[in-house]
Amino acid sequence: MSSACLHSLQYRMSSLFPS
DSSP states (O other), rough: OOOHHHHHHHHHHHHHOOO
């Protein structure tokens, strides 16, 4: 599902840009 893909991308983004 696309939602799973979005979660995966969000996780990577958080790892690259932790806030």
